[in-house]
Amino acid sequence: MTTPLNAESAPATARRSATPIILDASDRAANGYAAQGHAGTGGARQSPLLDGLNPQQKEAVEYRGQALLIIAGAGSGKTSVLTRRVASLLETRDAWPSQILAITFTNKAAAEMRERVHAILGQGSDGMWISTFHSSCVRILRREAEKIGLSSTFSIYDSADTKVTLKRIIKGLDADTYGFTPGSAGAKISKLKNELADADSYARNANMSDPQEVMFVEIFRQYSARLRAASALDFDDLIGETVYLFRAFPKVAALYRRRFRHLLVDEYQDTNHAQYALVHELTRPVTAELAQEMEDDGVHVRNLRDMTGAIPGASLTVVGDSDQSIYAFRGADTRNISGFERDYPGAKVILLEQNYRSTQNILSAANAVIGHNFDRTDKKLWSAGGDGEKIVGFTAYSGHDEAQFVSDEIQVLHAAGMAYRDMAVFYRTNAQTRALEEILVRSATPYRVVGGTKFYERAEIKDALAYLIAVANPVDELALRRILNTPKRGIGPATETGLSSFADDNELTFRQAMRNSASLGLGPKVTGAILKLAELLDAAALMLVPTSVTDDGVPVGAANDGAANVSEVLEFLLNGSGLLAVLRSSRDPQDEVRAENIEELVAQTKDFNKENPDGGLVDFLTQVSLVAAADDLDDASGTVSLMTLHTAKGLEYEAVFLTGVEEGLLPHQMSANEPGGPAEERRLFYVGITRARKRLYLSLAMTRAQFGDINVAMPSRYLQEIPAELIDWKQSPGMANSRGGTQPRALNARRDGGFGGFGNSLNSLSDGFGGRSRGSNSAKEAGLPPGKPKTEWANKITGTVRDNGSLELAAGDRIRHHDFGEGRVNQVTGEGTKRIAHVQFDSMGAKKLLIKIAPIEKI
DNA sequence: TATCAATCGTTAAGC
DNA sequence: ACGATTGATA
Numbered sequence: 019m020t021t022p023l024n025a026e027s028a029p030a031t032a033r034r035s036a037t038p039i040i041l042d043a044s045d046r047a048a049n050g051y052a053a054q055g056h057a058g059t060g061g062a063r064q065s066p067l068l069d070g071l072n073p074q075q076k077e078a079v080e081y082r083g084q085a086l087l088i089i090a091g092a093g094s095g096k097t098s099v100l101t102r103r104v105a106s107l108l109e110t111r112d113a114w115p116s117q118i119l120a121i122t123f124t125n126k127a128a129a130e131m132r133e134r135v136h137a138i139l140g141q142g143s144d145g146m147w148i149s150t151f152h153s154s155c156v157r158i159l160r161r162e163a164e165k166i167g168l169s170s171t172f173s174i175y176d177s178a179d180t181k182v183t184l185k186r187i188i189k190g191l192d193a194d195t196y197g198f199t200p201g202s203a204g205a206k207i208s209k210l211k212n213e214l215a216d217a218d219s220y221a222r223n224a225n226m227s228d229p230q231e232v233m234f235v236e237i238f239r240q241y242s243a244r245l246r247a248a249s250a251l252d253f254d255d256l257i258g259e260t261v262y263l264f265r266a267f268p269k270v271a272a273l274y275r276r277r278f279r280h281l282l283v284d285e286y287q288d289t290n291h292a293q294y295a296l297v298h299e300l301t302r303p304v305t306a307e308l309a310q311e312m313e314d315d316g317v318h319v320r321n322l323r324d325m326t327g328a329i330p331g332a333s334l335t336v337v338g339d340s341d342q343s344i345y346a347f348r349g350a351d352t353r354n355i356s357g358f359e360r361d362y363p364g365a366k367v368i369l370l371e372q373n374y375r376s377t378q379n380i381l382s383a384a385n386a387v388i389g390h391n392f393d394r395t396d397k398k399l400w401s402a403g404g405d406g407e408k409i410v411g412f413t414a415y416s417g418h419d420e421a422q423f424v425s426d427e428i429q430v431l432h433a434a435g436m437a438y439r440d441m442a443v444f445y446r447t448n449a450q451t452r453a454l455e456e457i458l459v460r461s462a463t464p465y466r467v468v469g470g471t472k473f474y475e476r477a478e479i480k481d482a483l484a485y486l487i488a489v490a491n492p493v494d495e496l497a498l499r500r501i502l503n504t505p506k507r508g509i510g511p512a513t514e515t516g517l518s519s520f521a522d523d524n525e526l527t528f529r530q531a532m533r534n535s536a537s538l539g540l541g542p543k544v545t546g547a548i549l550k551l552a553e554l555l556d557a558a559a560l561m562l563v564p565t566s567v568t569d570d571g572v573p574v575g576a577a578n579d580g581a582a583n584v585s586e587v588l589e590f591l592l593n594g595s596g597l598l599a600v601l602r603s604s605r606d607p608q609d610e611v612r613a614e615n616i617e618e619l620v621a622q623t624k625d626f627n628k629e630n631p632d633g634g635l636v637d638f639l640t641q642v643s644l645v646a647a648a649d650d651l652d653d654a655s656g657t658v659s660l661m662t663l664h665t666a667k668g669l670e671y672e673a674v675f676l677t678g679v680e681e682g683l684l685p686h687q688m689s690a691n692e693p694g695g696p697a698e699e700r701r702l703f704y705v706g707i708t709r710a711r712k713r714l715y716l717s718l719a720m721t722r723a724q725f726g727d728i729n730v731a732m733p734s735r736y737l738q739e740i741p742a743e744l745i746d747w748k749q750s751p752g753m754a755n756s757r758g759g760t761q762p763r764a765l766n767a768r769r770d771g772g773f774g775g776f777g778n779s780l781n782s783l784s785d786g787f788g789g790r791s792r793g794s795n796s797a798k799e800a801g802l803p804p805g806k807p808k809t810e811w812a813n814k815i816t817g818t819v820r821d822n823g824s825l826e827l828a829a830g831d832r833i834r835h836h837d838f839g840e841g842r843v844n845q846v847t848g849e850g851t852k853r854i855a856h857v858q859f860d861s862m863g864a865k866k867l868l869i870k871i872a873p874i875e876k877i
Numbered sequence: 878t879a880t881c882a883a884t885c886g887t888t889a890a891g892c
Numbered sequence: 893a894c895g896a897t898t899g900a901t902a
Contacts (some may be wrong), residue, residue, distance in 0.1 A: 123891060152892040176892085185895045253892050288891085347889065427878070447888060467891080510878080644892060664889045686888050702889080835896085884898070 036596075065109060067102045067138075078368045079103045082112060082328075085362035087286075088337040088354070091399045092384070092708035093375030093670065096337055099108060100282060101134040106144060107280055117279040117864035119300070123288055125645050127152060127668065131284070147278070147835075151293055152253060155260040155643045157635065159251070160271055160636070166263055171636045173250040173487055173494045174643040178475065180204050180241075180252050183496060188242045196233045203237050210238070212290040212349040217242050247527075248494045257292040264299040272304045272329075273313060276319055279332045286338035286358075292347035297334065297359070313342035334362065341388050341397065344664060344702045346694060356395075373399040373708075375670055377406025380714050383740045384707045390739050391697050399708075408746040411735070412717040417450070417678075420780045421457035424675045427715060428658060429462055433672055438464055440672035442659040444706050447682045449724070450677060451660055458658070468661040474642055477694035478601065478612040482619055483642060485591040486584075488529075489558045490635045495521075495528040505600040507547040513540060517548070529555070552593040558587050562635060584638045585623035592616065663706045674710035679703075679718045680731040703736050718751065730852070825869055825876065827855050833874045835859065840877065 055845055068076050075095055078088050079102045099182055104120060107113040122128045127529035147154060156174070163170040175183070183209075184200040187193070192201075192361055217238040225230045244595070245251065251259060256689045281301055283289070289297070304312070304319075306327030312319050322329045340352045359365050373381055381399045388394070394476065409428075414420035427440055443454060443465075458465045473479060481504050487497040495518070502517075503509040523529035532552040535545050560583035592598045601613040624639050659671070663684075678684060684703060689695030707714060707762040722731050740818035831843040833855070840858035846869070855874075858864050 125892080150892065156892095174892090177890095256892080347892080348891075449887085449893090506878090508878095662889065664891090683888095688888050698889095723893075880899085880901105882898100885896090887894095887896105887902085 047286055053084070054538065056814075065106065067106050067109065071099070071102070072372055073415050074368055074370050074372070079106050079368055081368070082110075082333075083366055084333055084365070085337045085358070085365035086333075087358045087365055087367045087396065088335065088370060089367065089395075090337050090339055090370045091373060091397055092339065092342060093399070094370035095372075095374055095422075096284075097131065097134065099370070100284060100335075100337055101138065104131075104135050104282065105138045108139065113280050113545070115143055116146070117277065117283070117436065118146045119278040119280070120146070120148040120282040120284070121151055121154060121297075122148075122284045123150060124668075125153075129282060130155075136598050151296070152256050152410065152646065153640075155256040156210075156640055156644065158260055158274065159256065160640070162263055162267075163271065165244070165267055167261060168251070168259075169249040169491060169493070171246060171249070171491045173247065173491045173497065174256070174640065175250050176475075176498070176643065177204070177253070177254040178480070179250075179496055180207075182662070183244055184237065184241060187237055187244070187826050189231065191236060191240070191797065193237055197358055198232050198233065198237060199347070203234065203241075206234065206756060207238055207241060208252075208254050211252075211258050211328060214258055214292050214295060216826050219753075221319060237537070242493075249491055249494055249546075250494060250496070253790040254292070257296055261292060261295045261299055264296075268308060271299060271302075272308045274300060274334065275302060275304050276312065276317070276322060276329055278641070279322070280336045280657050281332050282337070284337050286336035286354050287340045287343040287355045288338075288350045289354045290351055291354075293353070294354045297336075298484075300425060301331045301334045303331040319511075322749060338626050339397075340394060341391070341701055342667065342705050343669065344697050344698060344705060347692075351715075356371070362442065369397065371399055373401045374403075375391075376401060376708060377403060377712060379405050379408060380710050383409055383714070383744050384704055386741055386744075387707065387736055387739045388704045388846070390736075393702055407713055409740070409744050410713070410715045411745045411747040413747070413748060413751045414719040414751045415721065416715060417453040417722045418457065420677060420717050421453040423465060424677060424715070425457045425461045425716060427675070428462065434551045436672055437656060438658045439656050441675070442661065442669070442671040442673070442675060442709070443675040444661060444663050444666050444709070445677050445688055446663055448662060450683075453659060454677070463658060464656060465660055466535075466655065466657050467666045473618075475617070476615055478597075478615055479619055481597060482592065482616050483639070485555075485558075485595065485597070486588060486635060486639060488555050489562070489587065489591070490639055492529045492555070493527045498528050498532070500832075501595070502551070505597050507551070509544055510545055511542055513548075516540070525649040543583070545581070551595070554591065557594070558591055561587055561590060573681075584633070584635050585627055588620055588623050592620070593628050609870045629686050658775065665704045666709050668710050669801070670711060672711050673713035673715070675715045675717065676679065676703075676706045678722070679716050679734045679737055681721065681734055682729070682731060683722070684734050684736065700736060703734075709789060716745070721753075773863045825874075827869055827876065834875050834877050835865075841865075 053370060069080060071079065078086070078099045088096070088099065090099070100120070104118060107118065108115060120128075122131060122833070128149050132143070135143045135146070135148065136319050136394060147157075149157075158173070159166075159168070160170050180205060181200045182716060184203050188198050188200060188203065210216075218237060220238060224235055226232055226235075231328070235631060235679055237797055247288050264274070280301055281297060306323075309323050309327055309329050319329060325331055336355070338355045340355055343350055345353045346352070346703075355840070359367065376384075376399075378401045383400050389396075394484045412420070412423050414423055424443055428438070431441060445451065445454070448469075453467070455467070460818075474483070477733075481501060484497040484500040484504075487494055487500060491497070499514060499518075502514055516538060517528065517531045517535065520526070521528050524531070524535065531615075532548050533556075535548040535552075564581045596615050598613060601609045601616065604610075623638060626633060626641070630637060642811065659669075659876050685696050685699035689699050716737065718731065719736075720731060720732055721728050723729075737751075827843050827846055832840060833843060834840050835857070839859055840860055841857040843855050843857050844864075845856040847854050855869050856864065
């Protein structure tokens, strides 16, 4: 909150000394090898901001109008265009920094943009808002909290907090008998909030003759009531309440519409309805009437008013690519981007198709894959950088085998001079990391898993933070109940419930109930513990009160004059509660780590004090709630990165390993029944492919351990969509068969036509892909474009995996394995396709083999 | 209140 | 297979 909203007047035609625009090397390098050849377009001297840009990019930087949609294909220099556009707005004096609001989805993206804008402008970028949707909203809401009945120190509930709250509600209502779980109810509530619905509006349209619906409405109501009582907002509320604020208080909205004259929104295809509405509210004009009112109130608006006296809507730039929309499952609505021209008539649309990242082979594969999604506007990425290497394909026998291949290839690349940090391994599900990590550890390959457990989600950190929250927002019952018996004070669940109902019955907050716990008639020990905690929190709250205040309690001088800073309060609470001491003296070795984590948190509060001398407790807590993954920014380390395909979005690497390209995994099984599911999975695959600059590896396994047992997998339908000539199969899914193909290691033990078992429905070659599917057949789910007979697939991959058909084995049988040699069957377990032979090999020890596909024969 | 066995539910993930 | 969570037991 560095720039007071009303302080500066910012005429559109401001006179000021032009900020020197300097492009740093990294920004210039963003367009890589294609940077040359687009030198000056001739004529007038052009700004260095346009150096190295292609004509479309230039236009995107220079266009001035109400609305601009930039369709930015993968690797098309989007960030560069966006940051230069911001710089250009300032350079041409179309805007003051404080008139610009740039919104991203992730802190990482915001940080990157801030950094790059700062690199161009230096101090000139001060006062600009470059932040996520959520932090922008928090900033606004903290300022205006009272207007919508919240404390300005409102708590922000994360999904774990939501879950705990819903769990209590569901328990209280016995709603689990209706099949509600905290997760399911939470997902539904979140979805509704993303549509800007609340409990009442939902109830109006709900089918109230359905008892389950009635129950859900009640859950929703109670959830909203609890959050309100705790002066808390969940993540969805942050957006929704801001929209509500703007709609219910036009004068408040007018102040922000006046201030933000230029909105830029990144990843627009990922916006949900609430975010769309927020953008819309911010870019509406201020009526002449309201503008006049503002002027009468002493707000400077004259320079902004048009001939009718109104303030026109702010200019809006959105950047997106519907082909990279992979978050429909959490409410993203691509209609926001496809309907942009309708929503903002007269909008300019610029298409960025030239790719500066990948080789043409990789792009051709990407284009071919995404081309199978219908209802998209055609877009073809192209590169001036040449074909490059072929894509490498590999079919492994198992997940471990696949991991071994990845590991081996990483070593080959590394030996050839590629740094580990330039390589990444992608997968669809987190469970796939297991095998990969195992092998990478064994081969001593440095790696790190991106994403995963976050520091602030650890229980001990949440405990420590709950103390701080309880101080900052005394009405937050959730925080209080979390610390009530942490560390152990002998306050059990019965006492907790007692306090809670005592509070409800007497219309007290939980905190007040604690202070009055003496009148509850509990044991003296328990009562003493409760009172001690209440006193500790009250004392901590007092530390935050500035010492120099006037008679009315208004601080004199600096905002926090004399008040304790965050680290002092935290240390006071830790000492007073014994939280840290208990962990230190514990004999559980894990508690040692927990203690260290808390110490790390203390260190972070000290850093915060240093970086934000004026920052208070609430500012710290806000930062913690919204900036959850500050630790994975250190990607300068020399390690291979492992991450899910979702996490990979927005990143790029020299070499990419895309693993688990199998039916059931990519596309994921769970997506099959959802409308638009398979298409979204295809976009996910597309996103993965387009992350690669030079080398792309696609791998799959014929069997994969999942949920404790082994499943037979078949190649992903998406592999068919890549022209065969682009892929060099080191080991193809097609094995020796009548149509030819390679003879992959470990797959070809039986050459005498081991394709029995066609009578078995699980075995039928139903779709020309040699597929066996699990149970339900996949032919109709294959999502093939109509009018493309399967027999005409360009790719000759048959997808056939080994099939021992009806091979019957029993204990005592001797078998021969292609790799392991001869052995004796000890036991056969499992049913149907999952029958497993437990074999004692003569020289290789005991193994478990999936009879259906193992390279074995009876002897 | 603490510990242990049984049970459950496993897609992705930003803030 | 695995981890988190729940329920039963001492």
